[in-house]
Amino acid sequence: MDVDDRGVLCADVDxxxxxxxxxxxxxxxxxxxLVGGAPEERGVVSTASYAARRFGCHSAMPMAxxxxxxxxxxxxxxxxxxxxxxxxxxxxxLAAFGPLEQMSIDEAxxxxxxxxxxxxxxxxxxxxxxxxxxxxxxxxxxRNKLVSKVASDVQKPDGLTVVPVGQEAAFLAPLSVDxxxxxxxxxxxxxxxxxxxxxxxxxxxxxxxxxxxxGRAVGQSLYDHARGCDDSxxxxxxxxxxxxxxxxxxxxxxxxxxxxxxxxxxxxxxxRRLQAHGVLARTVTLKLRYADFQLVSRSxxxxxxxxxPSVIANTAAALMRVxxxxxxxxxxIGVGATRLVPAESWLQxxxxxxx
DNA sequence: TCTGGGGTCCTAGGACCC
DNA sequence: TCTGGGGTCCTAGGACCC
Numbered sequence: 224m225d226v227d228d229r230g231v232l233c234a235d236v237d238x239x240x241x242x243x244x245x246x247x248x249x250x251x252x253x254x255x256x257l258v259g260g261a262p263e264e265r266g267v268v269s270t271a272s273y274a275a276r277r278f279g280c281h282s283a284m285p286m287a288x289x290x291x292x293x294x295x296x297x298x299x300x301x302x303x304x305x306x307x308x309x310x311x312x313x314x315x316x317l318a319a320f321g322p323l324e325q326m327s328i329d330e331a332x333x334x335x336x337x338x339x340x341x342x343x344x345x346x347x348x349x350x351x352x353x354x355x356x357x358x359x360x361x362x363x364x365x366r367n368k369l370v371s372k373v374a375s376d377v378q379k380p381d382g383l384t385v386v387p388v389g390q391e392a393a394f395l396a397p398l399s400v401d402x403x404x405x406x407x408x409x410x411x412x413x414x415x416x417x418x419x420x421x422x423x424x425x426x427x428x429x430x431x432x433x434x435x436x437x438g439r440a441v442g443q444s445l446y447d448h449a450r451g452c453d454d455s456x457x458x459x460x461x462x463x464x465x466x467x468x469x470x471x472x473x474x475x476x477x478x479x480x481x482x483x484x485x486x487x488x489x490x491x492x493x494x495r496r497l498q499a500h501g502v503l504a505r506t507v508t509l510k511l512r513y514a515d516f517q518l519v520s521r522s523x524x525x526x527x528x529x530x531x532p533s534v535i536a537n538t539a540a541a542l543m544r545v546x547x548x549x550x551x552x553x554x555x556i557g558v559g560a561t562r563l564v565p566a567e568s569w570l571q572x573x574x575x576x577x578x
Numbered sequence: 579t580c581t582g583g584g585g586t587c588c589t590a591g592g593a594c595c596c
Numbered sequence: 597t598c599t600g601g602g603g604t605c606c607t608a609g610g611a612c613c614c
Binding site: 259260262263265266267268269283284285286287288327405438439440441461463464465466467468469470471473474516555557 | 579580581582583584585586587588589
């Protein structure tokens with residue numbers, strides 16, 4: 224599609240996990256809900272309802288802390304299969320409006336064309352999602368993905384923001400730089416060292432300064448994004464790059480049998496998902512987080528790609544044997560599969576001794 | 579009872595090849 | 597004796613996103 228004909232809608236389900244629990248349990252919007260792991264198991268908040276957010280609760284906050292802020296909140300453990308079912312219905316409703324790129328369980332871009340940059344389209348999308356699922360979405364519509372995403376985020380919940388063509392830079396100018404995709408706490412702090420706080424400030428930094436400070440790729444994207452420029456297309460299909468499974472123990476562990484058993488269980492889970500996706504892994508990665516929160520990752524490449532649970536487990540266990548400092552208790556173990564190849568492409572290769 | 583789990587992308591440095 | 601660079605692959609770590 225020609226750049227000048229583009230229009231992108233970004234839709235983000237409001238507090239999705241908490242909203243679904245409210246629907247399923249018949250709870251009103253005034254009830255503070257926290258979805259996430261148990262505080263005694265070092266759980267964190269996956270989603271806080273808007274009522275809970277008023278007490279200062281938010282995603283990624285330790286559940287123990289969230290419950291101290293809002294003791295009357297109802298906590299529910301996540302039900303991912305249920306949320307995935309709602310997600311399918313949301314995505315299917317959105318897909319009626321154009322080619323769709325699903326970014327996560329609760330967020331998607333839709334290519335709606337230049338004529339779709341309108342409040343009428345935004346209202347239509349919100350209404351259909353509400354009819355089909357009972358969920359509200361916050362919607363942003365703009366000329367490109369970057370600006371539509373920021374727009375979907377400035378008014379929540381149940382928001383609708385349309386940025387007319389040509390108004391991208393003016394729309395971003397007063398906003399804090401960390402509204403931009405890819406600007407997190409570290410980048411925000413380094414930009415603040417330059418006196419840069421808003422997107423308007425960022426526009427004043429020369430490209431050379433940004434590249435020297437953040438590297439070629441990040442520097443260039445900061446330069447473009449501050450101006451509302453983004454020509455990345457809506458991509459309807461992504462190839463999976465890695466599959467991993469990890470677990471945090473309720474208490475730090477030095478107990479070898481339990482650690483080996485966990486490596487085996489995680490490896491089984493990874494292998495099952497490799498098989499389900501029809502892919503093989505060429506590299507196995509072991510991830511350890513020590514009690515002091517230090518994170519270590521070590522990987523090993525295989526002679527032949529695999530989806531065999533015992534090959535993955537033995538490789539991860541070997542990495543563990545070599546790399547685990549046994550004086551240090553372990554908080555988290557993860558097993559990952561990377562450098563994935565389609566199973567059929569590998570099987571079609573001739574064996575070395577053939578012919 | 580501070581700090582989950584599943585991902586993506588980028589960078590730097592070393593190995594290796596020409 | 598001194599000492600190339602470009603390109604690719606791989607690994608480890610870090611920033612970031614939902």
